[in-house]
Amino acid sequence: MLEKATDRSYGMCVGKSCLLLQFTDKRFQPVHDLTIGVEFGARMITIDGKQIKLQIWDTVNIIEMSFNLCISYYRGAAGALLVYDITQRHTFNHLTSWLEDARQHSNSNMVIMLIGNKCDLFARREVQKEEGEAFAREHGLIFMETSAKTAANVEEAFINTAREIYGKIQEGVFDPTNEVNGIKIGPQHANPRTGERPSSSAEKGGCC
C-alpha cells in the first residue's frame, strides 16, 4: 500500500456513486458529494426466475483507502465494477494498477466488469470504445459503456455482472455455502417454490 501511495491517483468523479444511484433509485443526481469510506446500496433482481439480492459497495479511490477498510470490503465480494470516465484519459490510464490491487486482495474468481461511464458525452470522448474492449479482452474482463445520466446500459452492467456470478455458482466455481465468496443462500422457507435464493454481494470499485 505504501508503494501505491506514491503513485496517487485521485478521486476523479468517474461516476461510481451516480451509477449506483441510477441502479438502485433510478434517478440521476448531477452533482454528488464526495464519497467518504464506503457506502452501501442494495437491490433485488431476477435472473432465470430466481430472486437475487445484490448488495453493492460504493467505494472511494481504492489507492487512497486505508488498508483495513480496503480489506474489509474486498473480502466477501463476488464481483466488481471497475469504472473509468470516457472523457478523461487519465482515468483509463490508472486501470492497470487498480486491477492489480483488486486481484491481489480478492478471490481469484471474482467477476470484474470494466465500465466506460459518461458515454452520453460523446463529443468530449477521449477514450475510444475499442480501447476499452481491447483492455477488457486482454485482462479477461467483461466490458460495457454506460451513462449514469441517461441510464444507458446501467441495468445491464449490474445485471450482467450478477448473471456471470450466478453462472459461476451453477458451474460450481463459487461455493455458495461459503460466505467468504460473497454469496449467501437465502432461507429456504422464504420462497419455497423457487428453491434456493442466492444473495450475491457485488462490489463496485473504481479506477481511481
Next chain:
Amino acid sequence: MFGKIANNSADASSKLWKADHSLPGRPIFGAQHPPLSSKSNKSVFALLIYRKQQAFTEYMNNTVDAWAIDDDLESENEENDIDKEEPFISKQAVQEVAKRVIHEHKTRNESEKVTLEASSVRRPVASSSSSTACPGIGIRLGQHPSSKTMVPVRFTNQVRSTITTIPDIDSQKENKFKQIFEQSHVDLNELRKTSWNGIPKQFRAEAWKLLCGYLPAKVDRRDDTLKRKRDEYWSYVSQYYHTRSESVHQDTFRQIHIDIPRMNPLMPIFQQLVVQELFERILFIWAIRHPASGYVQGINDLVTPFFVVFLSEFIDNDVEIENFDIGSLPEEHLRIIEADSYWCTSSLLDGIQDNYTFAQPGIQYKVRTLEELIKRIDDPLYRHLKTQHIEFLQFAFRWMNNLLMRELPVRCTIRLWDTYHAEQDGFSHFHLYICAAFLVRFSKDLLREKDFQGLLLLLQNLPTHSWTSDDISILTAEAYQLKVMFANAPRHLS
C-alpha cells in the same frame, strides 16, 4: 477477520484507559455545574499529568519535522493553560446533573413538539424506517431526497420564540455572554462553561475564535493580533498559491479543485464561484503547509462550519445563509472571513492530525475504541451488529473522518461544535463519546433491523434531518455521562 478485529479492540481499549486523555479530576465544563474542589486525588493526578506530558513530548519529538512550527497559534492567552488547580468532581454529583440536563432537554423537546403542531411550522418529518431511505448514497441528511422542503441552515432557533418560558432562559444566557464579553480580559474558563450548552448566534463567531486560541482574551490586543494573522494568511496566499500548477503541488490542487464544486451540492451558496475559490485557497495553503497529511478528502467539510459562522457575522439575522449572494458582500469582509476560517480550521486540525496522516491511524484507533465502548454500554446492540457481520469501520469511518458532519444537518453540527470548542480535547476525544451516544440513540431502531442490508442502510442514513439544537444538547449530555463514567472508572463495566 472478526476475531482479529475483536482482539485488536480489546487491546486498544486497555491502552486507551491506561493512557486516558480525560483524566480523573479534570475540570469538566457544562451541565451548568461548577467544578467542585477536592485535593484527594492530587498525587495520582500529578502522575497522570506527567505521563501525559511525557507522551506528548515523545510524540512532538517524533513529528516535529512534519509540521510547520509557525502555524501554531500563538498562545497569547495565558488562560489556555486552564486550571492549574485541577479540581476533582464527584462522579455522583456529575451523574445527577447530567441526568437533570437530559431530562430538562427532553421535556423541552416534548413541549416544542406540541407547540410546533399548534403553530403549524413546516418541518420535514423524520422517517422511522430505512426502507425509503436512499441506499447508502452520500447525501447529507439535512438534504434528504425524500424531504420536499429542504431544512434551512438557520442558526437561530425560531421555534423557541414560540414558547413563553424558553426566551427567559435564552435571555439569561445572552446576558451571561454579554457580561463575559464586556470584560477587558475575557475569562476563558467562564466562557467555556457558558458555551458548553450552546452559544447564542450573535456571540458564536467571537466565542469560537476565542476558544480556538485565535482571538486574544485581552481586548486591547485583538486588533493588532487579528491584523497580523490576517496579513500573514494573505502573505501565504501570495507566496504559495501560484505554485498550485507546479508539478510538486498539482496533484494536491487538482484533487481540491475536483472536490470543492461537489461539496454541499444542494446549497446554492456553495455553488458560487467566489465561495469555491475561497475554500480552494484555504485548503491548498493548509495542505502544502502540513505535508505530513496533505489534503485528505473530508477535511474540506471541516471548513464549512467556520465559514458559515464567520459569514453570519456580516449577514442580517433574517437572511438564510444557504441562499446568500456572496457577491453582495464587500471584498474586505470576505478576506476577513477567509483568513479567520483558515486559522481556526488550522487550529482544529492540529488537534486531530493523526486522523489524516498515512493510513489514518487516528481514525482506525477511534473506530476500534468506539466498538469497545458500545460493547460495554450497549451489549445487546453490539451483539446484534456482530451477529449480522456489521463492521464498525463500514459506517464509523465517515463519523470520524468528517466529525459526524455527514450524519447531521449543518445547523446541528454548528451547535455540536459549541460544545467541542468548550470541551477540552472536544474534537479529538469527546467526539468519541458523542459517537457512542449517537449510535446508542438509534439502538432500538437498529435492533428492529433483522439483516445486514437493513442495518447498513439505516446506519448510513440515520434519520436526523429534523434534529434541532435540543437534540444535540441531549446528545452532549449523554456523551458527557459516558465520559465521566469511563474517565473515573475505566473498568466499571468490564
